[in-house]
Amino acid sequence: MEVKGMKIKVKHDFKDRENNLKLRTVGEIMTVTKERAEYLTNMKLAEIIDVKGDDSETVVETHE
DSSP states (O other), X not given: OOOOOEEEEEXXXXXXXXXXXXXXXXXXXXXXXXXXXXXXHHTTSEXXXXXXXXXXXXXXXXXX
């Protein structure tokens, strides 16, 4: 079974609790689970830029 993930772009520096408190910096691109992507975007730490495992080439961007 293919694991689907989402690509996100970090908007604010933060220490990643799920990766030994590694510092994630502005502009860094990460691939995470859908649930984690939603959590990080709700916390205003990242924005979703792509969905992996989807046949579409749609890029989702949020603008403030």
